[in-house]
Amino acid sequence: MTRVTGNHPSGAASSRTHLVRNGDISLAVYEFGPQDGIPVVLVHGWPDTHHLWDGVVPLLADTYRVISYDTRGYGQSSAPTQVSAYELNRLATDFFAVVEAVSPTEPVHVVAHDWGSVQIWEAVCEPGADQYVASFTSISGPNLDHLATWMRRGVRSGTVRGIGGTLSQCLSSAYTTFFMLPVLPYLFFRLVGTEKIWKLFLRLVEGTSAEQISLAPTLKQDMISGLRFYRANIIARMFGPRERRTTVPVQLLVNTRDIAVRPAGYDDTAKWVDQLVRHDLSRGHWLPYSDPAAIAGYADAFIQAQPK
Structure with a gap:
């Protein structure tokens, strides 16, 4: 592991910056808060x-050792061009590599959003995951196997509620079909993948002001590179869901106005998780921008509730 110390470019807090290797992948990792604090990733x-x-970081870093990282394909981390490099099992190994590097003797608490949450679901359902993860707070990112199983059950139920729930989720996920096309989405984001347009989109869709949104200078290439997450995983998981369970305690922050994931899609989660807490919030998809205090508050309460 190579270490470079310096200031965090956002100015949100002083950071310690690392490069963590996972085979050929280099991951940019940022640490905040006391080095002897409880680790939160x-x-x-x-x-x-x-x-x-x-x-969120300034609200947690007074108490916790907070670690964030650019996942593969984003920011200062490696961005392989092969779609297969973004399969969930490979993303999970990145997470485990980060944990082994920053907290080799103590399991970490995790808070994850969107595809971050999807890949942590993959990690916590691996055998022995509780040796690495003490708790998992999931925001706007379901376990794709659980979601696919729930959708199939809805269709097979023959009920208006079951079929309607599945159709509602299909409509919310319709954008993923566009994202998985071979050429068009790449051209689209080369044209519109600017900070100004993205902030306007978030304001129109979620009512989030520009001042609440923090973006990297790599936004356009991140939008394009990140499309590989969809192509690598959506079809495989929707048409071949696996039996995936976890003993890691899970907290769901379910945003009831989420444009991408319908709240009902989490209704079966308790079947797959030994310990589950759920909070429904009247918020949109990008909760880390719109209400970072809610995330910090729920994460802190959940972490403190875990056995020491």
């Missing part, structure tokens, strides 16, 4: 980087 999704958490 923050994992972002599409099209964000560790800057997604700029509003």
